[in-house]
Amino acid sequence: MPDVYISADNIISSLGFTTEENINNIKKNITGIKLINNSNFSPTPFYASLVDSERLYSDFKNIDNPEKFTRFEQMAILSITDALRNSKVDIKNKNTLFIISTTKGNIDILKQSNKNRFDYKKIYLWDSAKLLQQYFENPSMPVVVSNACISGLLGIIIGSRLIQSSQFENVIVTGGDILSEFVVSGFQSFLSLSTVPCRPFDVSRDGLSLGEGFGTIILTSNPEYVNKKIIVTGGSSSNDANHISGPSRTGKGLYITIKNTLKEAGSKATENIDYISAHGTGTVYNDEMESKAITSAGLENIPVNSFKGYWGHTLGAAGLIESIAAINSMKENTLYKTMGFSKSGVSKNINVIDKTEEVKINNCLKIASGFGGCNAGIIFSKL
């Protein structure tokens, strides 16, 4: 079975337009979450992490006409372009596949002002995929994964499987979501937005902060396309079979995912997990559930963080950009502190990272959970 390497990546978020720029801001303890007072999103102010619209426009202008593309498409094209710049993978080869992960794609097309500007067909997620496929002149039929908040992570898992089974040599997993009135009002109706920037795993946490962004990871089985050798050693998904909008109280679904992911990675990786990148949204129930699943899997002593305090919950992008940050942690042997966390507020005594420090990291477990009771896990290992 071929190994799946990470060839290159990109993050577009409130903290920057490249992976490096994002990580440098995380190192400086900067959060992208701000108070947003904008009636286009919500009648009341709320905390969220937004991509700088002026920068998006001007950066995009360097490669194409911004008027022709939606905000979602602009972020996607910029993210893929930057990742490709750092990789020798040939996008035009039939051995290369696109996977697009998103929850809502061009959902803002429902707004009358956008309906007038763009073709209504853009509401379909497959249309976004087709646009990217044609823009980059890729010959393979693109795949869209729309699986709530695990979409990004599931995209990487599915891409890895398609490479491991020798269906493709390279898979470009790209994904994201834009902030919209649609999504903000929905999370507000669930009363799940935090009254301050989110505080994952903290005793005073009271909800999540939304975010927007895009992430791209280029997976390949060709070692010549790779600098630092980090591979995918395990991946799994599961369902809680418990509730459509609330995490399981026991964490059993996520535990099954972790168990199966570890099993696939084998004993060498499993016995040496150095770091867990959690979903850690900052809602009371999610973080509690994760602490239980991590403990059930016997990983309660392993350092764990959440990146949500820097970027907010970026939905379809979350699994991607947080995996990229975790891979970067491995490359730099650095554990980043959980922004917003000071005192543990989960019932299980897990090892939440509260200060940034250098530690050797060979194996990292990344997990995510979402509406519909879905869970996903992946293990990245250094060769």
Next chain:
Amino acid sequence: MLIKNLKITSSCIIRFNKVIINDKIDYVKDNYAGFPDFIRSVYRNYKINYPKFFKMDNLSKLGFITSELLLKQKNLLSKYKNDEIGIIISNSGSSIDTDIKYYNTIKNKSNYFPSPSVFVYTLPNIMIGEICIRNKIMGESSFFVFEKFDPDFLCNYINILFNTLKIKSCISGWVDFEDDKYESLLFLVEKENKKNNGRNINFEPENIRQIYKCLK
């Protein structure tokens, strides 16, 4: 690589006011009066007793009922552990029917009433969650969006899941709902076994296309 002994052991189609189980028309509703009325009549006809059904959106109702009829003669949990059963479903419109319904509750600022019970169904994988809850299924699941039904991709991907021992059975297919147009096909994939009751055809893209075509 396709595994030789994978079989489709059950299939169910709901389309054009009809329910088709294993290629045979099993129920027809005359006097079509819209999807909500039709799907309720299917629910009643088969004496399904699951009050949560009435809270679901159209897409989930369609997927849920199709899965109920697909699994009617199958006691999956007597053969497989709950994390050995996978669900891989696809469609074209994602959750567009409920997206539009939800958007109509927020677009007018003087008539703004976003509801969590509507918003939650603006994700297509909620339908998979509903089927998992009903059947206590906890295995691999994912929701894909394609312009058109793509048996080649599904067949290929499900083969990978079987090959790598992630699942021992799988519910898969296509469930699409938009603007009162509905179309669902679910099939059950299992390894060949004498104890399999029901149909027994090779799990191959061409065979799935044949099942799908039977009501075109």
